[in-house]
Amino acid sequence: MGRKFVVHNGVKMTEDWPEKIQAAQLLTHYTITGQKYPRIRFGDEGHQGWGQKPCLDCGVLKGQFHVPDCEYEKCPACGESRAGNCRCDIEELRDPGEVPVLPSGSAKRRKRDLLGWIFVVVCFLLLLRAILMLFGI
Ligand SMILES: [Zn+2]
Ligand SMILES: [Zn+2]
Numbered sequence: 001m002g003r004k005f006v007v008h009n010g011v012k013m014t015e016d017w018p019e020k021i022q023a024a025q026l027l028t029h030y031t032i033t034g035q036k037y038p039r040i041r042f043g044d045e046g047h048q049g050w051g052q053k054p055c056l057d058c059g060v061l062k063g064q065f066h067v068p069d070c071e072y073e074k075c076p077a078c079g080e081s082r083a084g085n086c087r088c089d090i091e092e093l094r095d096p097g098e099v100p101v102l103p104s105g106s107a108k109r110r111k112r113d114l115l116g117w118i119f120v121v122v123c124f125l126l127l128l129r130a131i132l133m134l135f136g137i
Helices: 017-026 101-134
Strands: 005-008 011-014 029-032 035-038
Touching: 005 017, 011 017
Parallel strands: none
Antiparallel strands: 005 011, 029 035
């Protein structure tokens, strides 16, 4: 595929990654069940020595926010070691692939409902015809 790499903060990363780090700095809070939680900056996790070197997973420096879904980012709500991998439903980390699945699923269901209705109408007409035949019409 020929993915290009760059060196940023002394860390080798794909060339689009520095942009992601920039974007991550603008995301200061996570929203969990409608409540906003300030994100934990790299080095503020309470682990001795963290922040001495750029983050091993996402390459940010001490005091920066991790790139969302970094395995070293703590969840601000429950304190688990990987935000988004815990029980909390973090709106900003929801898998965008999950969203488009719902409308197509309900469209399919609607089509099945329509077929069901046609079946009911046809049965009703046959029943009506049978009743009319009983009366000799
Ligand atoms: Zn990180
Ligand atoms: Zn959590």
